[in-house]
Amino acid sequence: MRLLGVLVRVEALKAVKRPAFWVTVGVFVAFSAIANFAPGGGSERAGFPDAWRGIIEPAINLGPVFLAALMILLFAPEFRWRTARQNVIDGLSKEQFQWAKVLLLAALAALFFVTSLVIGTLPFVLDPGGGGGAFVEPMDLNYMLGFVVALLLWGTAALMISALVRAAGAGLGLLFLYFICEQIVTALLSSRWSALERFFAYLPGQLFQTITNSAVYYPEVLARTNAARAERDQELLVYPDLWIPLVAATAYVVLFLGLAYVNMRRRDL
Amino acid sequence: MAVIETAELTKRFPAVLAVDRVSLTVEQGQVFGFLGPNGSGKTTTIGMLMGIIKPTAGSFRLFGAGAPRDLLAARARVGATLETPNFYPYLSGRDNLRIAAAIKGIGKARIEECLEIVGLRGRGKHRFRTYSLGMKQRLALAATMLNDPELIVLDEPANGLDPKGMKEVRDIIRLLADRGKTIFLSSHLLWEVERTCTHVSIVRKGRVVGTGTVAEIVGGEVTAVVRSEDDEVLRAALEAFPEATSVRASDEGLVVALASDDLAALNRYLAGQGIYVSHLARRHRSLEDAFMDLTGEDGDVGQASLTEFVS
Ligand SMILES: Nc1ncnc2c1ncn2[C@@H]1O[C@H](COP(=O)(O)OP(=O)(O)O)[C@@H](O)[C@H]1O
Ligand SMILES: [Mg+2]
Numbered sequence: 001m002r003l004l005g006v007l008v009r010v011e012a013l014k015a016v017k018r019p020a021f022w023v024t025v026g027v028f029v030a031f032s033a034i035a036n037f038a039p040g041g042g043s044e045r046a047g048f049p050d051a052w053r054g055i056i057e058p059a060i061n062l063g064p065v066f067l068a069a070l071m072i073l074l075f076a077p078e079f080r081w082r083t084a085r086q087n088v089i090d091g092l093s094k095e096q097f098q099w100a101k102v103l104l105l106a107a108l109a110a111l112f113f114v115t116s117l118v119i120g121t122l123p124f125v126l127d128p129g130g131g132g133g134a135f136v137e138p139m140d141l142n143y144m145l146g147f148v149v150a151l152l153l154w155g156t157a158a159l160m161i162s163a164l165v166r167a168a169g170a171g172l173g174l175l176f177l178y179f180i181c182e183q184i185v186t187a188l189l190s191s192r193w194s195a196l197e198r199f200f201a202y203l204p205g206q207l208f209q210t211i212t213n214s215a216v217y218y219p220e221v222l223a224r225t226n227a228a229r230a231e232r233d234q235e236l237l238v239y240p241d242l243w244i245p246l247v248a249a250t251a252y253v254v255l256f257l258g259l260a261y262v263n264m265r266r267r268d269l
Numbered sequence: 270m271a272v273i274e275t276a277e278l279t280k281r282f283p284a285v286l287a288v289d290r291v292s293l294t295v296e297q298g299q300v301f302g303f304l305g306p307n308g309s310g311k312t313t314t315i316g317m318l319m320g321i322i323k324p325t326a327g328s329f330r331l332f333g334a335g336a337p338r339d340l341l342a343a344r345a346r347v348g349a350t351l352e353t354p355n356f357y358p359y360l361s362g363r364d365n366l367r368i369a370a371a372i373k374g375i376g377k378a379r380i381e382e383c384l385e386i387v388g389l390r391g392r393g394k395h396r397f398r399t400y401s402l403g404m405k406q407r408l409a410l411a412a413t414m415l416n417d418p419e420l421i422v423l424d425e426p427a428n429g430l431d432p433k434g435m436k437e438v439r440d441i442i443r444l445l446a447d448r449g450k451t452i453f454l455s456s457h458l459l460w461e462v463e464r465t466c467t468h469v470s471i472v473r474k475g476r477v478v479g480t481g482t483v484a485e486i487v488g489g490e491v492t493a494v495v496r497s498e499d500d501e502v503l504r505a506a507l508e509a510f511p512e513a514t515s516v517r518a519s520d521e522g523l524v525v526a527l528a529s530d531d532l533a534a535l536n537r538y539l540a541g542q543g544i545y546v547s548h549l550a551r552r553h554r555s556l557e558d559a560f561m562d563l564t565g566e567d568g569d570v571g572q573a574s575l576t577e578f579v580s
Contacts, residue, residue, distance in 0.1 A: 002374070006371050006372060006374070009371050010368050010371050010372060013360075013364065013367060013368060013371070014357065014360075014368065017359065017360055017364060018359055019359065081355060081356070081357060081358065082351075082352070082353065082355035083355055083356065083357055085321050085351060085355055086350075086351075086355035086356070086369070086412075087368075087372060088319065088320055088321050089319045089320075089321065089344075089349050089350070089351060089355075090368075090369045090372040090373055090412070091341075091344055091345055091372045091373050092372055093320070093337075093341055094320070094321070266323075268316070268321060268322040268323060269316075269321040269322070
């Protein structure tokens with residue numbers, strides 16, 4: 001218990017005094033505000049519960065990427081500065097140091113989640129519209145759950161890459177390069193061999209796109225999209241049960257954390 | 270009780286055997302110098318003691334503790350720095366100490382005390398990035414003192430300091446030693462060890478080649494400086510002299526270590542070989558002589574004599 005308090009205090013001090021922390025969070029808040037407050041953009045001004053989809057949609061696409069970037073900025077330089085070493089010399093075990101970063105990730109994910117929802121609901125607090133029925137529907141809760149999983153998917157990927165690469169610049173480069181390459185390679189290959197598509201759907205980048213897609217959560221969005229596609233004679237979209245991509249993404253979260261842990265145990269600081 | 274005890278401690282990196290079966294014992298109250306040229310494995314050895322580098326083979330104990338869990342507890346009685354001062358560049362000196370203090374479970378008042386001891390109280394609020402190297406080293410010393418440790422481990426504490434900075438560091442080390450702390454200090458500077466330490470281990474290419482009190486390492490043998498017209502011939506003759514344990518060149522002439530104190534015998538021997546010396550003088554044996562002999566920087570004659578003057 002004392003240990004938990006120490007880890008939280010230490011990581012909080014490291015983060016809040018770091019200019020990069022405030023810059024990243026600030027830019028994210030600015031983007032969220034634009035998405036939610038700009039005319040036409042963001043929430044359908046229908047009031048709750050219909051507003052949730054419009055609130056989560058920009059956040060679920062932006063939040064995880066910002067979280068990953070911030071995670072790498074806060075974690076990876078500890079190796080170049082040799083402060084990871086010093087933390088261990090000062091009394092943490094290597095495993096405890098790693099746990100501190102998992103705690104940091106959890107705190108940052110919570111920060112991004114709460115900030116997104118607060119900014120998203122602000123327009124309604126300022127200007128309560130109509131709406132009716134329940135405040136929140138099960139679909140919205142699912143979408144929020146998807147948001148949390150998406151945050152953790154990118155966040156743990158960033159944590160693992162920081163631990164493996166040990167340099168912020170290279171880590172950021174690798175993360176985004178992987179994401180882009182995965183998009184290109186899967187697009188190229190599945191246009192040739194459509195059988196591969198089923199397999200590709202379980203790559204982390206593709207999973208991310210599935211679990212952030214509002215059509216997966218809201219039948220009316222899927223219906224609208226498919227109606228438009230039908231008019232253009234395109235193939236209709238079909239999505240697997242929601243829980244399948246969510247569980248698969250969660251499996252990656254566990255895998256990334258496990259790899260980071262094993263790496264930390266085996267390698268010298 | 271031994272504060273540090275290593276047994277056949279070994280670390281092999283892919284390309285290099287950095288630490289090769291090192292066995293050391295540091296007793297309580299010693300100011301122990303770990304002396305060796307750059308790249309001889311000092312930092313790697315300390316890294317293993319501090320739990321950031323995994324030994325390839327061998328074992329060690331801190332305060333008698335050897336199991337991982339016990340070692341973590343034993344490290345709470347240690348204050349250490351490794352290589353350069355390792356701090357967050359964007360944090361102030363004081364905030365950096367706050368992080369170390371939080372990990373060690375130390376309160377605010379002690380942070381100020383330690384800043385005071387190293388003379389950084391006035392600069393505590395400035396970012397670490399803006400510190401001079403001397404200030405960085407002193408902040409590192411302050412960090413090691415936070416938990417009032419029984420054992421202080423310093424890796425090349427004088428590195429990059431000017432003479433004034435070195436003296437300040439030396440004074441702080443002496444202050445800690447006077448308070449009964451055990452100090453383990455690595456250095457590639459002979460005179461730093463000679464001036465600061467009570468005990469010394471000399472390490473070369475990962476191997477410990479000599480261990481003892483500074484007096485033991487320095488004393489125990491007589492050294493003479495000899496010059497003559499032909500150094501080649503002189504050297505060959507000296508190496509053949511039964512009483513000589515090592516021979517090496519220096520600015521003053523050939524330095525020969527002798528098993529006995531009889532310089533006249535040496536003179537007679539040389540004359541018998543047809544060599545007439547232009548200079549023959551007894552010399553106080555400095556740690557540098559011992560270091561040269563032990564690390565074999567000038568031929569490996571010294572290796573043979575090692576057992577004699579360590580035992
Ligand atoms: N992380 C590492 N990977 C590979 N080789 C290393 C590593 N750290 C040190 N070495 C090598 O191990 C040897 C000992 O290094 P070190 O312990 O730093 O020596 P010292 O501190 O005595 O100068 C050197 O040859 C060095 O290049
Ligand atoms: Mg070193």
